[in-house]
Amino acid sequence: MANKIIGLEEAAALVPDGATISFGGFTTQRHPMAFIYELIRLKRRDLYLFGHSPGGDLDILIGAGCVKRVELAYEADEAFNTIGPRWRLAVQRGEIEWEDYSNFAMVTRFNAGAMGLPFMPIRSLFGSDVLSRQALSDEQRAADSRTSPKKLHVMESPFDPADKVVLLPAIHTEFAVIHVQKATANGTVRFEGQSFADVQQALCADTVIVTAEEIVEEAELRREPERNLLPYFTVKHVCHVPFGSHPYAVFNYYDYDPRQLKTYHDGAEDEAAFQQYLDKFVYGVKNHAEYLEVIGGAERLEGLKADPAFGYSPDLKRRRLE
Amino acid sequence: MADYSYTLTELMAVTAAREIKDGEVVFAGTGLPMLGAMLAQRSHAPDCCIIFEAGTIASQLAHLPMSVGDPRVMRGAAMAAGLSEVFSYVLQTGRVDVGFLSGAQIDRFGNINSTSIGADPRQPKVRFSGSGGACDIACLAQRTVIIALHEKRRFPEKIDYVTSPGWLEGGDSRQKAGLRWGGPDVIVSTKAVMRFRAATRAVYLASYHPGLSAEAVADDTGFALDIEGAAETPIPTQEELRILREVVDPERIFLK
Numbered sequence: 001m002a003n004k005i006i007g008l009e010e011a012a013a014l015v016p017d018g019a020t021i022s023f024g025g026f027t028t029q030r031h032p033m034a035f036i037y038e039l040i041r042l043k044r045r046d047l048y049l050f051g052h053s054p055g056g057d058l059d060i061l062i063g064a065g066c067v068k069r070v071e072l073a074y075e076a077d078e079a080f081n082t083i084g085p086r087w088r089l090a091v092q093r094g095e096i097e098w099e100d101y102s103n104f105a106m107v108t109r110f111n112a113g114a115m116g117l118p119f120m121p122i123r124s125l126f127g128s129d130v131l132s133r134q135a136l137s138d139e140q141r142a143a144d145s146r147t148s149p150k151k152l153h154v155m156e157s158p159f160d161p162a163d164k165v166v167l168l169p170a171i172h173t174e175f176a177v178i179h180v181q182k183a184t185a186n187g188t189v190r191f192e193g194q195s196f197a198d199v200q201q202a203l204c205a206d207t208v209i210v211t212a213e214e215i216v217e218e219a220e221l222r223r224e225p226e227r228n229l230l231p232y233f234t235v236k237h238v239c240h241v242p243f244g245s246h247p248y249a250v251f252n253y254y255d256y257d258p259r260q261l262k263t264y265h266d267g268a269e270d271e272a273a274f275q276q277y278l279d280k281f282v283y284g285v286k287n288h289a290e291y292l293e294v295i296g297g298a299e300r301l302e303g304l305k306a307d308p309a310f311g312y313s314p315d316l317k318r319r320r321l322e
Numbered sequence: 323m324a325d326y327s328y329t330l331t332e333l334m335a336v337t338a339a340r341e342i343k344d345g346e347v348v349f350a351g352t353g354l355p356m357l358g359a360m361l362a363q364r365s366h367a368p369d370c371c372i373i374f375e376a377g378t379i380a381s382q383l384a385h386l387p388m389s390v391g392d393p394r395v396m397r398g399a400a401m402a403a404g405l406s407e408v409f410s411y412v413l414q415t416g417r418v419d420v421g422f423l424s425g426a427q428i429d430r431f432g433n434i435n436s437t438s439i440g441a442d443p444r445q446p447k448v449r450f451s452g453s454g455g456a457c458d459i460a461c462l463a464q465r466t467v468i469i470a471l472h473e474k475r476r477f478p479e480k481i482d483y484v485t486s487p488g489w490l491e492g493g494d495s496r497q498k499a500g501l502r503w504g505g506p507d508v509i510v511s512t513k514a515v516m517r518f519r520a521a522t523r524a525v526y527l528a529s530y531h532p533g534l535s536a537e538a539v540a541d542d543t544g545f546a547l548d549i550e551g552a553a554e555t556p557i558p559t560q561e562e563l564r565i566l567r568e569v570v571d572p573e574r575i576f577l578k
Contacts, residue, residue: 025391026389027376027389028389028392052405052454055389073452074451075452076451079388087449100443100453101453102455104414105457122414124409124462127501128485129437129483129485130437135444164500194376194395196377196404196405251396310384310385310397312394
């Protein structure tokens with residue numbers, strides 16, 4: 001069996017400027033944050049991001065100036081902040097290019113790519129401006145092969161002309177980075193809890209990088225193969241990154257960190273405060289281990305640990321952020 | 323007048339909860355819809371099936387989630403999968419009875435904008451989160467419940483972007499656009515409950531919240547609001563309030 005384990009820094013360095021990439025997770029859970037902080041420290045530029053409902057992963061990348069174009073459905077941390085602050089500012093200032101879809105549409109696009117199909121139909125979007133308007137012009141699309149030349153296409157069913165569907169173009173990325181609970185050196189992966197669209201995102205990428213809370217023996221994950229959702233040979237690299245999704249949650253391992261999220265969101269709309277955040281938590285630390293110290297070290301992390309009976313921390317102090 | 327007090331958030335959560343019938347499949351979102359769905363499950367609709375788009379089916383929430391991707395939605399769930407399974411097999415096939423929606427602007431036909439403010443969405447004055455699953459829920463749930471802040475500017479004649487299609491231009495325009503079923507059933511706002519006339523699909527005032535009048539609600543609405551036959555919104559029962567406060571949100575995350 002292969003040993004696909006490499007260091008986090010080494011893995012992040014594989015992503016060049018201008019790469020097309022998607023990250024796993026959903027709003028407040030299982031984003032590969034440690035990997036994202038590495039990309040920011042490496043000062044990667046002009047990334048093309050694809051997502052359904054990302055959260056602070058895309059927001060901080062956009063704020064740090066790493067992103068050229070994004071195709072997504074939603075960008076926020078839900079109840080922690082109903083708008084991604086750096087996403088909002090970047091769009092309003094014309095600093096990034098983007099295209100709007102719905103979650104179902106984006107997941108279908110990943111699915112098409114994962115199946116090797118050029119497009120897939122859905123019944124959604126009719127009557128909406130998600131269908132009738134586009135943020136990226138035809139010229140922008142034609143000029144860059146990393147974006148579909150057409151946002152979508154409406155067609156009648158060839159079997160029943162009264163039945164209309166919306167065809168969505170497949171997504172094919174150079175990289176997908178997903179953060180999971182358990183992986184083996186060989187690339188067998190275990191998702192616990194919701195799988196979000198990680199499987200589809202991984203399978204439509206050329207290079208899949210998995211960051212995992214725990215590296216376990218192959219035999220352990222092969223005892224219940226029905227719970228392993230990705231063929232091991234589609235995974236190129238595996239990194240061992242405990243607390244790799246902080247400040248977001250990982251089911252069965254740890255909860256989100258409301259204090260860290262508050263610190264981020266309180267300052268993110270202010271240039272100086274956002275720069276301070278980056279300086280303290282990203283540029284000011286050498287690596288993920290130092291990051292975990294700066295956010296409060298073992299004591300802070302202990303308070304986030306999941307209660308095995310729940311998969312999260314039932315006593316966690318949470319407050320809605322105003 | 324009741325001899326007990328309740329907040330506006332509690333009134334809205336109870337009003338939303340009463341829209342859920344026992345045994346229904348409910349597609350819920352973060353905030354008030356979660357309060358409403360959790361209350362319904364703990365009161366009149368113990369067999370409602372709460373679905374979250376991030377991949378869980380039939381959650382029996384013990385703690386209020388902060389997001390639909392929160393590990394808390396795993397509690398008591400009958401199934402955990404991903405977005406593709408929920409959207410493709412459950413929502414697209416018409417298996418969701420009721421979905422919850424909200425947004426920054428809503429028009430008289432229940433079309434909702436949660437994308438951006440400004441005439442040109444490519445150069446918006448204010449940008450929001452975007453559709454997420456809202457457009458899909460609006461298109462494919464059998465009916466939808468819309469939660470709204472009731473202000474004149476939020477109920478304009480014309481919204482800047484149709485993120486989530488309602489009854490479109492009214493009449494049979496929704497069907498003609500290619501949406502075979504579904505549509506908005508009710509708007510629960512901070513001032514009122516509004517429903518839609520069967521013939522025109524235009525909104526009308528069903529009830530105004532206690533302390534307000536039909537005229538006052540109409541004054542705070544950007545389009546001409548049909549107030550014929552409007553009554554006062556029924557208030558929460560003490561039992562509903564107890565469940566909300568002691569069981570649903572004892573941490574006071576969404577309840578004020």
